[in-house]
Structure formats: C-alpha cells, structure tokens
Amino acid sequence: MSSSNNSWSSSQDDNENFKLLRKSKESPFIPIGMAGCLAIVALGIHKLHKTDQKMSVHLIHMRVAAQGFLVGAMTMGAIYSMYNDYIRNPRQE
Template identity: 30%
Template sequence: MTQQEAHSTPELEWIQMKKDFDTERANEETAKEKFIRKFKANPLVPIGCLATAGALSFGLYSFKQGERKMSQMMMRVRILAQGLTVGALIVGVAATFGTDQLKKDSSK
C-alpha cells in the first residue's frame, strides 16, 4: 500500500460515515410530528399543562387585582391541575410500557 492510498482511505471512510449519518437523520420525525404523535398517545398531559398554566395565570392576575379570595382559589385549582397532570403522565408511561411489553412478548 502506497503512502497516498493510506491517507485517502480514512478520508473516504469519514465521507461514507457522514453520508450514512445524514441519511439516518433524514428519516427522523420533526418536532411537530413528534408532538402530534405524543398528543394522540396521551392527550391528557398537554391539556393538563394548559389547565395548570391557565389557573396560574388567572391566579396571578387576580392577585395583582387585589382579589385575594379568587387568587387563593385559583392557586388551589393549579395544584389540583398539576396533580392530575402528573397522574396522567404516570398512567401514560405505564400504558406505554405495558404496550411495549405486549409487543415484545408477541414477537417472540
């Protein structure tokens, strides 16, 4: 093997690796597609996040306006919404885990 061939081989391998990596990345889903897929799998989590953010926002607005009673109530609603969101997340993860296990068991 000549000196020129020794230098060109690693370079060609690097180019091929880069092409392979770019091909793999082209098949990845976009952020929007991933969000839609995950929303369809467990729609309660993003809905719960929106409810939590809404209760927090309205509670802070009420606090700014001096409506202490409404502010306190909205903070309690926020805690409830957060708890339900975490519960939905746990149930979704458990359901996904169970579905993955069934797929593995049926493929054997």
C-alpha cells in the same frame, strides 16, 4: 466556512412538530395538564388585583391549584394508559 451540520432546516422543525403531535396523541393528558396549569396561573394573575388577600397567601393558593390540576391530569393519564394496556388490549401470553 459554514458547516452543513449547524445550518437550520425546516425539516428539523417539522420533525419536532410531528414528534410533539405524536406524543400528544399517545398521552393526551399531559398537554391538557399543561394548558390547565397555565389557565390557573393566568386566572390567578388576573384576580391578583381584585382580591384583599396578602400576596403570599394568594400565590400559595395559586401554586396549590396548579399543582393539583397537574397531578390530577397525570393520574388520569396513568389510568388511561393502564386501561389501554390491560383492559382494552390485553396481552396474550
């Protein structure tokens, strides 16, 4: 009584991987922002035991740094997109 709609196939997985790669090529700053955020969090966790700060202050600094990196990456992505749309390949109307 197994349904063919619920079965897993590698073609579905490949399609998702291709979609992710295609989206990453279209806007490369989103994966860069995510990687930077994870790197900041990993660095913050690593430094957690080596610092004399209170835990709450350290976590606030980590959060602000990670959010700042993500906002910067999103801003750079928007600027890159505007450059491609309006300067590099302007539309002829």
